[in-house]
Amino acid sequence: xxxxxxxxxxxxxxxxxxxxxxxxxxxxxxxxxxxxxxxxxxxxxxxxxxxxxxxxxxxxxxxxxxxxxxxxxxxxxxxxxxxxxxxxxxxxxxxxxxxxxxxxxxxxxxxxxxxxxxxxxxxxxxxxxxxxxxxxxxxxxxxxxxxxxxxxxxxxxxxxxxx
Numbered sequence: 663x664x665x666x667x668x669x670x671x672x673x674x675x676x677x678x679x680x681x682x683x684x685x686x687x688x689x690x691x692x693x694x695x696x697x698x699x700x701x702x703x704x705x706x707x708x709x710x711x712x713x714x715x716x717x718x719x720x721x722x723x724x725x726x727x728x729x730x731x732x733x734x735x736x737x738x739x740x741x742x743x744x745x746x747x748x749x750x751x752x753x754x755x756x757x758x759x760x761x762x763x764x765x766x767x768x769x770x771x772x773x774x775x776x777x778x779x780x781x782x783x784x785x786x787x788x789x790x791x792x793x794x795x796x797x798x799x800x801x802x803x804x805x806x807x808x809x810x811x812x813x814x815x816x817x818x819x820x821x822x823x824x825x
Contacts, residue, residue: 675738675809680781683799684727691723736797738809741817743786745795755795757786768810770803786810 681688698716701708708716737744745755772782782803787794800806 674740675806677736677738677797677800677806679731679734679799680779680801681727681731682779682781682801683776684730685775685779687723687727691720691727694720694723734798736800738806738813740813743795743797743810745797757795768807770807772803784810 694716698713698720700706701713733747733749735746737746742756742758747753767785767787769785770782771785776782776799781799781801783799784797784803784806785794786797797803797806
């Protein structure tokens with residue numbers, strides 16, 4: 663029974679948000695921790711409350727970026743794309759590749775910094791627009807679009823025949 667379920671939704675790709683999309687959070691957290699380290703090395707006398715605040719803020723910046731990455735995943739399978747938000751309370755959205763259906767619109771949005779760093783957001787509008795979703799801040803979005811298009815093509819022609 664477990665093998666049957668695995669066959670129905672074999673997950674070749676699990677994608678998470680790129681760490682590159684959290685450059686500001688990582689930079690701020692690292693800056694604050696380096697500032698605190700330099701204050702110790704130069705024997706700068708900061709009050710204990712200020713040291714604790716800087717340490718807490720630096721760790722919070724780093725932890726919030728990692729937690730945000732963990733809470734969102736995108737699973738591209740053979741017959742569907744699954745978007746999962748949350749850890750304990752999860753919101754899941756599935757978009758199936760129907761043999762008779764198709765995905766009419768797949769777009770990438772990249773800002774200047776995103777393009778330089780090589781990540782972006784993919785927008786997918788499926789069916790009548792009711793199954794629209796986004797795959798947000800992922801590395802190499804052009805490759806992911808190719809994978810999605812390949813899965814759609816395979817599901818249009820399940821026997822391997824092209825019309």
